[in-house]
Amino acid sequence: MSEAHVTMGAHTAAPMEAPPFAIPSKKLAMWLFVMADVMTFAACVAAYAFTRNATPDWPRPFHSVTAVAVMTVIMLTSGLTMLIALGAAKAGDKAGAFRWMMITAVAGIIFTLLHIRDWMGMIDQGVGLLHNPWGTAAFGASFYAITGFSLLHISIGTIALIIVAIRYQGGRYNADDIEIVSIFWQFVGLVWLFIVPVVYLMNQTPAAR
Amino acid sequence: MTTAERHGIGKYVAVYICLLVITALQFVIGYQNIQGTQLVVRMLTFAIIETLLVVLFFMNLGSEKPVFVKFVVYFMLFVLATMNYIWTDSFRLLLFRLTKVGPS
Known part of the structure; x- marks a missing residue:
């Protein structure tokens, strides 16, 4: 038996390596989830860009992007209100944190309703998954896939915000939990900031420019 | 807004205004x-x-911590860069x- 083995046997606990990232495990889990989700969104956008580039008669149906601009401002503002909630939570202001989280959730609900209204407008114009009045059928499928995936994230994020806010108010969650849901909320806002130019602004009707 | 809430928010407001301006520029370019x-x-x-x-x-x-930042950034950039191999087939x-x- 080597000297090393004898030494290890004499001590019950071997020295552990210092944690390299030194962040709470829940926060690390959220970052890993965000990294995985980035890949999913990147795959969606890559598939969209592939089809868009390879299709000469790609439709450019967006005459006005005013509603999209309003939605973008709401999303950006909700990111700020989320940070105010986080700041309040870290400062121990429970009522303030709850209030600002609920304001963020309301912004998420308004965004979701505007998004559904946008979809209804597209459906009224005859845009379906496999057909549209303007050109290649792939437009509808890719449009609904990307915006729908984003809408799903924002809806889930809004529900998560409300749940975390209520549990924080009830004392079951703390500021760390608000920080975790904040990371997710900022991420879905960031995704929207990519969807706006790629899906809407690059597909405006030439007359609208 | 309480004093506690205002603490440290100035930096975020500055970034928020920058984001609004950049987004506005994107819409201007779009038109x-x-x-x-x-x-x-x-x-x-x-x-x-x-x-x-x-x-x-x-x-x-x-x-x-810098090591965590590198972990996130390097992996993300690698994945996003390798996804660009689609372009040859698209063209x-x-x-x-x-x-x-x-x-x-």
């Missing part, structure tokens, strides 16, 4: 008569700047559809 590669480059440049601002400040990645398909020459 200009810019086509093709120039449009894509300008839009994506602004989107990348927005990404840096959001990730570093709103998601607070900038305040994490091949575009060329075929326009000229009907080459493999379908």
Whole structure:
């Protein structure tokens, strides 16, 4: 038996390596989830860009992007209100944190309703998954896939915000939990900031420019 | 807003205003008569700047340990860079559809 083995046997606990990232495990889990989700969104956008580039008669149906601009401002503002909630939570202001989280959730609900209204407008114009009045059928499928995936994230994020806010108010969650849901909320806002130019602004009707 | 809430918010408000301005510029570009590669480059440049601002400040990645920042950034950049291998096939398909020459 080597000297090393004898030494290890004499001590019950071997020295552990210092944690390299030194962040709470829940926060690390959220970052890993965000990294995985980035890949999913990147795959969606890559598939969209592939089809868009390879299709000469790609439709450019967006005459006005005013509603999209309003939605973008709401999303950006909700990111700020989320940070105010986080700041309040870290400062121990429970009522303030709850209030600002609920304001963020309301912004998420308004965004979701505007998004559904946008979809209804597209459906009224005859845009379906496999057909549209303007050109290649792939437009509808890719449009609904990307915006729908984003809408799903924002809806889930809004529900998560409300749940975390209520549990924080009830004392079951703390500021760390608000920080975790904040990371997710900022991420879905960031995704929207990519969807706006790629899906809407690059597909405006030439007359609208 | 209480004093506690105001604490440290100034930095975030500055970043928020920057994001609003950059987004407004994107919409201005969207309404200009810019086509093709120039449009894509300008839009994506602004989107990348927005990404840096959001990730570093709103998601607070900038305040994490450097080794964690490297872990996130290097893996993300690698994945996003390798996804660009689609372009050769996309342009091949575009060329075929326009000229009907080459493999379908």
